[in-house]
Amino acid sequence: xxxxxxxxxxxxxxxxxxxxxxxxxxxxxxxxxxxxxxxxxxxxxxxxxxxxxxxxxxxxxxxxxxxxxxxxxxxxxxxxxxxxxxxxxxxxxxxxxxxxxxxxxxxxxxxxxxxxxxxxxxxxxxxxxxxxxxxxxxxxxxxxx
Numbered sequence: 001x002x003x004x005x006x007x008x009x010x011x012x013x014x015x016x017x018x019x020x021x022x023x024x025x026x027x028x029x030x031x032x033x034x035x036x037x038x039x040x041x042x043x044x045x046x047x048x049x050x051x052x053x054x055x056x057x058x059x060x061x062x063x064x065x066x067x068x069x070x071x072x073x074x075x076x077x078x079x080x081x082x083x084x085x086x087x088x089x090x091x092x093x094x095x096x097x098x099x100x101x102x103x104x105x106x107x108x109x110x111x112x113x114x115x116x117x118x119x120x121x122x123x124x125x126x127x128x129x130x131x132x133x134x135x136x137x138x139x140x141x142x143x144x145x
Contacts, residue, residue: 063090081111081118102137109141 046053052069055062070087077083088104105122112118126133126141133141 057090057093060094063093066090078107079111081108081115084108084111085118099134102133105133106137106140110144113144 046066046069052066055066057063057066067087067090070083070090073083084104084107088101088108091098091101091104105126109119109122109126112122123145130138
């Protein structure tokens with residue numbers, strides 16, 4: 001038993017050393033490519049070592065850079081309301097009601113069911129921007145009201 005534990009521990013340490021070296025040392029293009037296989041969620045990529053949280057969101061290039069990392073992390077954060085709310089806010093800066101922003105809004109709305117303040121805020125946003133949503137999303141959101 002101890003023999004296997006030792007090997008597993010060595011493998012885990014080697015894996016973490018490899019992943020951390022990729023995050024801290026590798027260029028951004030490699031980080032973007034390998035981000036799917038790392039065990040970290042979107043909050044780690046926004047903070048240190050990439051500091052994407054400090055980018056000026058007025059520029060489309062910076063928004064696209066953040067969204068590319070968020071897209072690679074969707075499957076890990078599918079049930080995280082903060083993830084979908086952050087993605088919705090980044091997408092909402094341009095005010096282009098694409099399928100992507102509508103999907104982010106819908107998932108944030110569904111996950112905010114137990115958060116009264118956030119749910120009321122999203123309902124208000126939806127009512128103000130009702131005509132900007134596609135008929136399909138209008139029906140889906142109204143069904144969950």
